[in-house]
Amino acid sequence: MGERGRDGCPPGHMRTTLAPEMGGCRVLGQVLGGWRRGPRVHVAPETAGFGTKARHQLQPRGSSKWFRPVGNQPFPGLLRPESLSREELVDVLKVAVVDQKGKPGELTLLSVLPELSQSLGLGEKELQVVRASGKETSGLVLLSSCPQTASRLQKFFTHSQRAGRPTATYCAVTDGIPATSEGKIRAALKLEHMDGVNLVVPVKSPSRKDILEGVKKTISHFRVVATSSGCALVQLQPLTVFPSQLPVHMVLELCPVLGDHTYSARVGTVLGQRFLLPAESTKPRRQVLDEALLRRLRLTPSQAAQLPLHLHLHRLHLPGTRPQDAPIELLAPLPSYFSRTLQCLGLHYQ
Structure with a gap:
């Protein structure tokens, strides 16, 4: 028996897995509540440096053929699932492991966790998802092979949420510039089954009955980092957890x-002025961008229809391994397509 940590697990049995461009998100879809998403698989680029000083600036260990840019792609870093086998997906995930501390038939992250565990030398220990970026969102994925460590981290996230302390920071590129440079977005949200899919709908002045029936009061903090070309680079910190909370908040x-092809249709424009359309009567459709923005992005309308969601789980705060240890801050580099968009729009992180 080797030395064990305070949570009952041998040292070296919490794995932080970086998948900065896994927002497509067939790979992550089943992890995040069982959703199945479109045919894109995203992997971590070898070069990206978005972020400030931190305990861990996450970069993939080793190299892989999957991390090399291919040609002049409009969305560099995107791979098609038909180009991957189960073994190749395990290879993508294995190379993406950056720090080690302590549905059948579908090609998803959950479906290959046993192979990934074997590939990482964990033997019979099972990997489980502790924290992952949301549906269609790129960014950090936190896995653990130790149930005690996973439980401790989940308790930390829950306690932080109740105390109003954000543990996750996302980066987003928005079509439009918020009216204020910083603030909090508050909205009551509910999931409603519409046209065969579950969509998030805002609820005005929710009653006690609404809350009991699943309506949740949500809060996100936002800060505008840079603006250019009618777009903004925004940092977002959710203080509550709800499906699609951040995209819906930015629509509000x-x-x-x-790249929001679900909720952006709720924003209408008349004579250059934007306004909200009723969520209950607005069907999801591909995001429509004006010609000037398409030119800046160097995209055709058909390419814009495939634009990935530019929402990235960039930073994650974790507790130290021991009570006396300083908190750990993890930073994930931006996906290469995200960096390309920032360059095209002239948005610079400061």
């Missing part, structure tokens, strides 16, 4: 996230 600010 009349600044949908770039």
Whole structure:
């Protein structure tokens, strides 16, 4: 028996897995509540440096053929699932492991966790998802092979949420610029089954009955980092957890996230002025960008229809391994397509 940590697990049995461009998100879809999403698989680029000083600036260990850019792609870093086998997906995930501390038939992250565990030398220990970026969102994925460590981290996230302390920071590019440079977005949200899919709908002045029936009061903090070309680079910190909370919140600010092909249709424009359309009567459709923005992005309308969601789980705060240890801050580099968009729009992180 080797030395064991305070949570009952041998040292070296919490794995932080980086998948900065896994927002497509067939790979992550089943992890995040069982959703199945479109045919894109995202992997971590070898070069990206978005972020400030931190305990861990996450970069993939080793190299892989999957991390090399291919040609002049409009969305560099995107791979098609038909180009991957189960073994190749395990290889993508294995190379993406950056720090080690302590549905059948579908090709998803959950479906290959046993192979990934074997590939990482964990033997019979099972990996489980502790924290992951949301549906269609790129960014950090936190896995653990130790149930005690996973439980401790989940308790930390829950306690932080109740105390109003954000543990996750997202980066987003928005079509439009928020009216204020910083603030909090508050909205009561509910999931409603519409046209065969579950969509998030805002609820005005929710009653006690609404809350009991699943309506949740949500809060997100936002800060505008840079603006250019009618777009903004925004940092978002959710203080509550709800499906699609951040994209819906930005729609309520009349600044949908770039690549939001679900909720952006709720923002209408008349004579250059934006306004909200009724969520209950607005069907999801591909995001429509004006010609000037398409030119800046160097995209055709058909390419814009495939634009990935520009929402990235960039930073995650974790507790130290021991009570006396300083908290750990993890930073994930931006996906290469995200960096390309920032360059095209002239948005610079400061």
